[in-house]
Amino acid sequence: LKDQIVHYHLVDSMGQTHDSLPLGTGKIDWRGVLPCLNPNATSIYEINLSNQEDCQEQLQSHAYLTRLAQALD
Incomplete structure (x- = not known):
């Protein structure tokens, strides 16, 4: 299905609750996940912002995933 997916809702977590952490700060192995994602799809990052206006x-x-993708190339 990789090529058929056009949008991702990405969230990181410590795995106990839906804590919506910034990517790279939870237990999700993004290095393992990233090759499974369609690079042409769009993404939204669900994060509990410390300031809803920032x-x-x-x-x-986004910068974390971009750096990780570049390192995997």
Whole structure:
């Protein structure tokens, strides 16, 4: 289904609750997940922001995945 998926809802977690952590700070193995994702799909990062008027944690999550993808290439 990889090529058929057009959008992802990404969230990291410690695995006990739906804690919506910035990507790379929970227990999700993004290095293992990333090759399974369609690189042409769009994504939204579900994160409990520390400040609802500042999306820095979402931007950091995007930067984290971008760096990881570059390292895997």
